[in-house]
Amino acid sequence: xxxxxxxxxESQPAxxxxxxxxxxxVGDSILIDDFRLAQSARVSAINFxxxxxxxxxxxxxxxxxxxxxxxLH
Numbered sequence: 001x002x003x004x005x006x007x008x009x010e011s012q013p014a015x016x017x018x019x020x021x022x023x024x025x026v027g028d029s030i031l032i033d034d035f036r037l038a039q040s041a042r043v044s045a046i047n048f049x050x051x052x053x054x055x056x057x058x059x060x061x062x063x064x065x066x067x068x069x070x071x072l073h
Contacts, residue, residue: 018041018044019069021048021071025071027070031063031068032067033067038060046058056072057072058070
């Protein structure tokens with residue numbers, strides 16, 4: 001069994017964004033099961049739009065599985 005070196009992960013920089021908003025097309029969504037994390041992701045989406053000066057819109061909806069962040073426009 002091959003295991004990853006735990007120190008290698010610590011030496012690499014953290015990814016800039018936890019959520020991949022750039023890869024989302026209209027109608028795509030991200031499922032998050034915790035409300036506080038979903039709210040944080042929604043705020044991150046809003047900041048992403050402002051930072052990149054886009055005309056995109058994101059929405060949040062409660063579903064049976066958790067909370068979904070949708071790209072609306």
